[in-house]
Amino acid sequence: CIANEAQDRGWNLYxxxxxxxxxxxxEDDKPLLLQDIDLVVDGFHRAADDRSGVTLANTIRxxxxxxxxxxxxxxxxxxxxxxxxxxxxxxWLDIATARTEFYPYPAANPEVEASSIRQDxxxxxxTINALAVRLxxxxxxxxxxxxxxxxxxxxxxxxxxxxxxxxxxNSFIEDPTRIYRAVxxxxxxxxxxxxxxxxxxxxAIDSGVYERLRLSDRQAPALTTRLRAELKxxxxxxxxKPALKLLADLGALRCLHQDLQLTPQLWWEIRCISRWLYYLxxxxxxxxxxxxxxxxxxxxxxSEREIVAVNLQLPKDSIQRxxxxxxxxxxxxxxxxxxxxxxxxxxxLNSYKYVGLILLGVRxxxxxxxxxxxxxxxxxxxxxxxxxxxxKELGYKPSPLYKQMLNDxxxxxxDSKITNQ
Ligand code: CTP
Numbered sequence: 578c579i580a581n582e583a584q585d586r587g588w589n590l591y592x593x594x595x596x597x598x599x600x601x602x603x604e605d606d607k608p609l610l611l612q613d614i615d616l617v618v619d620g621f622h623r624a625a626d627d628r629s630g631v632t633l634a635n636t637i638r639x640x641x642x643x644x645x646x647x648x649x650x651x652x653x654x655x656x657x658x659x660x661x662x663x664x665x666x667x668x669w670l671d672i673a674t675a676r677t678e679f680y681p682y683p684a685a686n687p688e689v690e691a692s693s694i695r696q697d698x699x700x701x702x703x704t705i706n707a708l709a710v711r712l713x714x715x716x717x718x719x720x721x722x723x724x725x726x727x728x729x730x731x732x733x734x735x736x737x738x739x740x741x742x743x744x745x746x747n748s749f750i751e752d753p754t755r756i757y758r759a760v761x762x763x764x765x766x767x768x769x770x771x772x773x774x775x776x777x778x779x780x781a782i783d784s785g786v787y788e789r790l791r792l793s794d795r796q797a798p799a800l801t802t803r804l805r806a807e808l809k810x811x812x813x814x815x816x817x818k819p820a821l822k823l824l825a826d827l828g829a830l831r832c833l834h835q836d837l838q839l840t841p842q843l844w845w846e847i848r849c850i851s852r853w854l855y856y857l858x859x860x861x862x863x864x865x866x867x868x869x870x871x872x873x874x875x876x877x878x879x880s881e882r883e884i885v886a887v888n889l890q891l892p893k894d895s896i897q898r899x900x901x902x903x904x905x906x907x908x909x910x911x912x913x914x915x916x917x918x919x920x921x922x923x924x925x926l927n928s929y930k931y932v933g934l935i936l937l938g939v940r941x942x943x944x945x946x947x948x949x950x951x952x953x954x955x956x957x958x959x960x961x962x963x964x965x966x967x968x969k970e971l972g973y974k975p976s977p978l979y980k981q982m983l984n985d986x987x988x989x990x991x992d993s994k995i996t997n998q
Contacts (some may be wrong), residue, residue, distance in 0.1 A: 580712040591709040619675040619694045631655045631673040702755045704732040739768040749781035755805035764820040787832035813866035813894045843876045846951045920988035959976045961986035
């Protein structure tokens with residue numbers, strides 16, 4: 578239907594990027610459910626102007642009123658989302674106009690059309706992401722099953738050889754977040770980064786390209802938003818461990834801070850915090866990826882932590898945690914070994930935030946770690962056997978004494994609970 582609409586206007590329509598890659602990586606007899614599809618419109622008989630993608634999206638929206646349309650960005654990309662639709666549930670369709678330096682002019686011949694989509698593909702990150710399938714006719718016979726494949730840069734060979742390869746030497750200089758994307762695709766797809774591409778990554782890092790990711794740079798807010806998105810992708814994926822190792826091996830953690838290194842101690846801490854989180858928060862309500870990032874940041878000198886967290890535009894409570902960690906440690910660590918009773922430990926730790934104590938726990942000595950673990954897993958969950966309503970029902974009149982009574986009850990519950998176990 579979309580292809581017909583494009584064809585009626587004399588435009589070509591292509592599916593591009595990750596969708597094509599995943600389609601080609603899926604074995605013929607296995608179904609593939611694409612949820613996020615990137616389409617590019619390109620002029621053929623008639624030039625596509627820079628709003629063709631938006632025009633097409635508007636037409637589709639009229640035909641599918643249940644979809645939601647948003648238009649964004651300098652390049653006028655349109656996105657259509659089908660939400661809670663019985664058939665197209667959660668389908669996300671991005672429609673863009675082919676971006677080229679020189680747009681096809683009226684009556685452009687197919688040569689110009691080809692170079693137009695070619696240029697759009699050439700500006701992309703890796704050969705395996707620079708493939709396109711034409712959805713509008715004419716279609717070549719040989720690709721009748723998967724449509725008409727456009728492969729200008731050897732993407733298919735790289736897909737078969739399982740290689741991540743950039744299209745040009747400046748790719749990482751132009752967009753440093755691609756360093757993180759290279760790692761993400763390599764680990765996720767079980768590909769290797771091709772040696773020349775690895776050299777380009779190292780060159781980009783050595784030349785200080787990550788300096789552009791600092792907020793003081795004019796382009797930085799957009800870049801850091803993308804870097805944070807890539808970090809989130811990596812740190813929340815099940816493959817986060819090999820991905821983090823690979824980032825460290827490539828020296829790419831320097832993009833976050835020039836002194837950030839995955840030392841054996843930090844590697845231990847990040848695995849330890851992940852185990853703790855897995856146990857303490859199996860529903861992942863605490864955003865484990867963010868806490869993993871915080872533990873990386875906390876390995877830096879105190880004065881640098883907040884700068885990095887702010888630079889990455891982390892949420893306020895995250896910034897506060899990395900800023901306050903040392904102060905919390907000074908307040909808690911000398912006191913904790915002196916506390917004998919569970920109720921005393923509870924009283925000391927109760928006013929601190931749960932996640933802050935998790936961060937402190939994995940960075941502390943075994944003795945302190947053990948007490949914090951006991952608090953996080955047991956003591957913090959204990960409730961007094963009676964509450965205010967129970968006291969009322971027992972005939973006690975509400976008064977300021979309630980608070981004291983409930984506190985005493987909680988302390989008694991805590992202490993008996995622990996000695997009973
Ligand atoms: N792209 C790029 N450079 C970037 C980000 C994206 O060239 N820094 C291009 C790639 O062609 C990519 C496409 O935009 O395939 C879509 O980007 P995105 O949705 O982020 O990635 P996908 O390849 O679709 O991968 P995923 O399956 O992880 O979403």
